[in-house]
Amino acid sequence: MSFVQVLFVAVRALLRNPLRSFLTALGIVIGVGCVIAMTSIGSGARARVDETFSAMGSNMLIIHSGTSRRGGARGGAGTLPTLQWEDLEAIQNEVPAIASAAPLLTSAAQLMAEGQNWASSVRGTTPVYFEIRNWPIGRGRFFYDAEVDAGAKVIVLGQTVVDNLFGAFTDPIGQIVRVGRVPFEVVGVAAKKGQSAFGTDNDDVAFVPVTSYRSRIEGGLGQFLDGTIFASAVSAEATQEAQRQIEELLRARHRIRPGEPDDFVVRNLGDLAAAQQEGARTMTSLLAGIALVSLVVGGIGIMNIMLVSVTERTREIGLRMAVGARPRSILSQFLVESMVLSLIGGLLGVAAGLGSASWLVARFDWPMLLEPGIVALALGTSAVVGIAFGLYPAWKASRLDPIQALRYE
Amino acid sequence: MSAAPASSRAAAGTPLIDARDLEKIYSSGDVQVHALRGVSLSVAAGEMLAIKGSSGSGKSTLMNVLGCLDRPTRGRYWLAGEEIGCLGRDRLADIRNRLLGFVFQNFQLLPRTSARENVELPLLYAGVAAKARRQRAEAALARVGLADRAGHQPNQLSGGQQQRVAIARALVNDPKLIFADEPTGNLDSRTSAEILRLFEELGAAGITVLLVTHEREIAAVADRVIEMRDGEIIADRRRASRRSTREDA
Numbered sequence: 249m250s251f252v253q254v255l256f257v258a259v260r261a262l263l264r265n266p267l268r269s270f271l272t273a274l275g276i277v278i279g280v281g282c283v284i285a286m287t288s289i290g291s292g293a294r295a296r297v298d299e300t301f302s303a304m305g306s307n308m309l310i311i312h313s314g315t316s317r318r319g320g321a322r323g324g325a326g327t328l329p330t331l332q333w334e335d336l337e338a339i340q341n342e343v344p345a346i347a348s349a350a351p352l353l354t355s356a357a358q359l360m361a362e363g364q365n366w367a368s369s370v371r372g373t374t375p376v377y378f379e380i381r382n383w384p385i386g387r388g389r390f391f392y393d394a395e396v397d398a399g400a401k402v403i404v405l406g407q408t409v410v411d412n413l414f415g416a417f418t419d420p421i422g423q424i425v426r427v428g429r430v431p432f433e434v435v436g437v438a439a440k441k442g443q444s445a446f447g448t449d450n451d452d453v454a455f456v457p458v459t460s461y462r463s464r465i466e467g468g469l470g471q472f473l474d475g476t477i478f479a480s481a482v483s484a485e486a487t488q489e490a491q492r493q494i495e496e497l498l499r500a501r502h503r504i505r506p507g508e509p510d511d512f513v514v515r516n517l518g519d520l521a522a523a524q525q526e527g528a529r530t531m532t533s534l535l536a537g538i539a540l541v542s543l544v545v546g547g548i549g550i551m552n553i554m555l556v557s558v559t560e561r562t563r564e565i566g567l568r569m570a571v572g573a574r575p576r577s578i579l580s581q582f583l584v585e586s587m588v589l590s591l592i593g594g595l596l597g598v599a600a601g602l603g604s605a606s607w608l609v610a611r612f613d614w615p616m617l618l619e620p621g622i623v624a625l626a627l628g629t630s631a632v633v634g635i636a637f638g639l640y641p642a643w644k645a646s647r648l649d650p651i652q653a654l655r656y657e
Numbered sequence: 658m659s660a661a662p663a664s665s666r667a668a669a670g671t672p673l674i675d676a677r678d679l680e681k682i683y684s685s686g687d688v689q690v691h692a693l694r695g696v697s698l699s700v701a702a703g704e705m706l707a708i709k710g711s712s713g714s715g716k717s718t719l720m721n722v723l724g725c726l727d728r729p730t731r732g733r734y735w736l737a738g739e740e741i742g743c744l745g746r747d748r749l750a751d752i753r754n755r756l757l758g759f760v761f762q763n764f765q766l767l768p769r770t771s772a773r774e775n776v777e778l779p780l781l782y783a784g785v786a787a788k789a790r791r792q793r794a795e796a797a798l799a800r801v802g803l804a805d806r807a808g809h810q811p812n813q814l815s816g817g818q819q820q821r822v823a824i825a826r827a828l829v830n831d832p833k834l835i836f837a838d839e840p841t842g843n844l845d846s847r848t849s850a851e852i853l854r855l856f857e858e859l860g861a862a863g864i865t866v867l868l869v870t871h872e873r874e875i876a877a878v879a880d881r882v883i884e885m886r887d888g889e890i891i892a893d894r895r896r897a898s899r900r901s902t903r904e905d906a
């Protein structure tokens with residue numbers, strides 16, 4: 249008997265009891281469906297983490313003041329600034345792996361426009377900050393370097409601030425916003441960035457030139473930089489190297505002796521991204537593991553039904569043997585039957601998995617990524633499950649004695 | 658299929674069936690049943706042989722052993738010159754497929770499967786291609802008078818029609834030998850007579866037929882009647898007259 253004939257016989261036998269065949273395959277449908285849905289959503293989640301971090305600037309480094317050693321008492325990170333304005337210049341000019349660096353000074357402030365006011369976060373920085381953060385302008389423009397040098401009273405608002413101060417109908421560009429008592433002219437609105445990876449609103453913010461910030465909003469601490477330095481490495485691969493070079497530079501500048509701890513903190517977003525990635529991957533493999541278990545359960549379901557089927561069809565087997573079926577033909581018939589069952593289950597499962605994944609995507613705005621390798625793996629696994637769990641019932645069928653099988657009640 | 662010439666049957670030197678001292682002992686637990694107690698039998702090609710005897714006398718057991726469905730506990734058996742005792746399961750399956758046909762009392766048709774597909778079954782295991790299978794199955798069904806019922810499933814056929822399908826299935830691979838164990842046991846007397854006529858035709862066409870029956874009129878069509886009791890053959894009568902009339906025809 250050729251394989252096609254065996255396949256034909258098996259399919260005919262399955263179609264004689266379509267509902268039962270379908271229910272038997274259902275275990276595999278669910279198993280494979282879970283694998284596909286989980287991994288699609290899982291890799292979607294990884295892709296989103298990637299996206300988030302590259303939106304933040306994947307070659308970005310953040311430098312904070314660390315624990316101060318001054319005065320003997322150790323404060324928390326950044327409690328007393330240890331970074332100096334000259335450090336910023338040195339990082340910009342002396343670190344080969346750094347493309348650019350910008351200060352970021354932050355304070356809470358009450359913003360006022362005509363008739364409205366809004367408590368938000370005001371930040372002093374330089375135009376290069378927006379490049380480092382990969383943050384495009386939405387309307388108008390960012391302030392220029394010349395405006396930074398001149399200490400111009402210009403301000404760039406985040407979308408949330410615009411919404412609260414001006415509503416949907418007023419064009420904010422050219423309007424005056426007071427920070428405390430100081431009037432600033434709105435020159436631009438930063439593009440909407442949405443929630444940060446840490447759940448805060450990226451758009452509830454206003455930017456002014458760092459010089460204006462120091463002279464008009466917070467007096468500052470002279471030579472110390474009471475904030476954060478954002479820097480970008482020349483490439484994503486260079487971030488590690490950039491971090492090392494900055495640490496070396498700052499230790500030298502702060503005269504920290506070997507063995508003593510840093511008085512600053514350099515964070516590398518690449519590491520953070522990798523950690524997030526790792527988390528997402530662990531989650532995916534956990535879910536895939538659960539899904540695989542359900543595949544095995546589906547396989548046991550198939551085995552159960554195949555055993556029932558062998559018992560039920562004992563007379564059929566006896567008759568097939570009486571008219572000349574070899575034991576091997578019987579074995580392959582039942583084996584192919586269970587394989588067809590689980591493969592069809594697998595195919596339906598792929599469809600169900602993709603269906604439910606895309607439903608989740610539509611429902612929860614969650615990214616989905618179909619990995620063809622996983623589909624092949626799921627189908628392969630279901631075929632293997634079919635063979636593995638069909639083997640015993642098929643073997644049992646093929647060992648039947650023709651006359652006893654024919655006489656079976 | 659045309660009737661084999663009488664001369665070839667007469668010339669066949671070795672018998673088609675040659676069984677010596679067959680014994681079959683069923684043991685279930687510590688109870689042992691001697692279903693066959695030393696049966697020796699020789700059947701020439703082309704014979705039509707009826708086996709009768711009271712219930713439990715071992716007729717079915719003998720048929721199953723001769724039909725290679727079961728193995729004897731003791732004794733030797735040659736079928737078409739080949740000793741069966743030492744053959745493996747695959748070879749026995751091939752012999753059943755190519756040489757033998759079976760007709761059972763309870764028809765043994767596959768449910769929810771059309772008459773044609775039921776008849777095709779032996780051809781499937783003989784590796785015949787789909788188209789040829791279909792043609793031959795239809796020819797076999799025509800031969801038993803069921804050409805117009807090829808698409809019907811067993812539950813859409815009368816008992817007599819089901820048995821005809823089973824006979825078509827036994828015929829389809831041109832067997833040398835057909836075993837029929839009480840083929841009319843589940844049928845009324847008129848249908849039985851029709852089925853019987855079919856077996857007569859097969860016999861006339863040169864197929865060797867072994868028939869188990871209780872009924873007098875069926876035994877009457879046979880060339881040779883064997884009677885069994887308690888696992889032994891107690892009578893073996895030939896009807897030379899019938900046979901010669903058929904050969905003359």
Ligand SMILES: Nc1ncnc2c1ncn2[C@@H]1O[C@H](COP(=O)(O)OP(=O)(O)OP(=O)(O)O)[C@@H](O)[C@H]1O
Pocket residue numbers: 683684685690691692710711712713714715716717718719
């Ligand atoms: N599988 C079996 N296990 C145990 N004993 C069996 C088995 N098959 C048959 N027998 C016994 O063997 C003996 C012969 O049985 P067999 O079926 O050959 O009789 P039979 O002549 O065909 O009877 P009937 O005319 O009723 O069909 C009986 O005593 C029966 O009980």
Ligand SMILES: [Mg+2]
Pocket residue numbers: 716717718838
């Ligand atoms: Mg019997």
